[in-house]
Amino acid sequence: MHKRNLVLLFLLVFIVGCTPKATPIVMPTPSQTQRPEPSTETPEPSLTPTKLKTATPASTPTQAWVRRGPGIVHCTILLYHHVAISPIESQYYIHPENFASQMKALDDWGYTPIPLSLLVKAIKEGAELPQKPIIISFDDGRLDIYENAFPIMEEYGYPGVFYIISGGLGDQGLVGVDELQEMAAAGWEIGSHSHSHADLSKIRKEASYREVVSSRDVLEEALGFPITSFAYPFGTITETAGKQIHIADYESAAGLGHTDSQGPGNLFYLQRRPISWDYDLKRFAIVLGWEGPLSTVETPVP
Numbered sequence: 076m077h078k079r080n081l082v083l084l085f086l087l088v089f090i091v092g093c094t095p096k097a098t099p100i101v102m103p104t105p106s107q108t109q110r111p112e113p114s115t116e117t118p119e120p121s122l123t124p125t126k127l128k129t130a131t132p133a134s135t136p137t138q139a140w141v142r143r144g145p146g147i148v149h150c151t152i153l154l155y156h157h158v159a160i161s162p163i164e165s166q167y168y169i170h171p172e173n174f175a176s177q178m179k180a181l182d183d184w185g186y187t188p189i190p191l192s193l194l195v196k197a198i199k200e201g202a203e204l205p206q207k208p209i210i211i212s213f214d215d216g217r218l219d220i221y222e223n224a225f226p227i228m229e230e231y232g233y234p235g236v237f238y239i240i241s242g243g244l245g246d247q248g249l250v251g252v253d254e255l256q257e258m259a260a261a262g263w264e265i266g267s268h269s270h271s272h273a274d275l276s277k278i279r280k281e282a283s284y285r286e287v288v289s290s291r292d293v294l295e296e297a298l299g300f301p302i303t304s305f306a307y308p309f310g311t312i313t314e315t316a317g318k319q320i321h322i323a324d325y326e327s328a329a330g331l332g333h334t335d336s337q338g339p340g341n342l343f344y345l346q347r348r349p350i351s352w353d354y355d356l357k358r359f360a361i362v363l364g365w366e367g368p369l370s371t372v373e374t375p376v377p
């Protein structure tokens with residue numbers, strides 16, 4: 076072999092030897108995005124398919140989880156109403172592309188969506204939680220949450236908490252039993268958001284009983300599993316409703332608020348942060364208390 080060929084061969088071997096074994100750097104599309112494997116795990120055997128059919132549930136415990144509680148636990152609870160293109164200009168409608176970029180941002184910024192029941196357990200008796208836990212909740216039982224938000228969250232394995240108006244189950248534009256069964260099977264939690272979405276401060280005690288206590292029975296009978304959380308319509312709590320929450324034996328209840336501080340003192344008025352239609356990722360990051368760089372390129376909303 077000529078000396079020149081030998082040099083070329085040597086160079087080729089050197090280049091190949093230096094090429095990192097990692098997969099090429101490609102910007103993941105949402106459908107390709109997988110939860111990053113914890114560094115403490117052993118590599119997958121080579122025969123294991125590298126692409127899973129469904130994402131690993133985000134709330135699967137890893138060694139990086141830390142014990143929190145009992146007592147006050149810091150966990151932002153996001154609140155959405157619609158994930159759809161708004162027919163009217165409404166703060167309650169989050170554009171699906173905007174929602175998708177928010178879910179990607181949670182992943183990029185290291186947040187781990189957890190079930191509400193895990194937060195409640197941490198507050199009451201202590202539990203292992205991810206470093207940056209977050210809860211994604213939805214009020215009013217809109218069908219667009221099933222159609223638009225649920226598939227996006229499924230790509231990341233995120234669980235959600237869906238508060239349903241029991242009197243509207245299956246009505247036009249609202250989810251029914253089939254959708255909720257499917258979501259529950261995927262790890263979502265279903266709560267009551269009253270029977271008719273009445274403002275609890277403007278109705279009599281008997282009517283309030285139906286909204287708070289009976290709504291739980293209606294949902295449990297329809298769905299066949301326990302309903303353990305309530306969300307106050309309009310975030311309004313009254314003394315009567317507060318007592319009825321305990322008569323109904325809910326484990327927690329959700330309201331509105333401005334902090335991520337959840338604890339025994341507000342277990343029945345958990346602080347939730349409503350996300351408005353006009354929030355860009357910078358505003359979203361402020362809600363989360365994220366102080367790092369905004370690593371996600373924002374998807375403009377048309």
Ligand SMILES: [Zn+2]
Nearest residue numbers: 214215308309
């Ligand atoms: Zn509502």
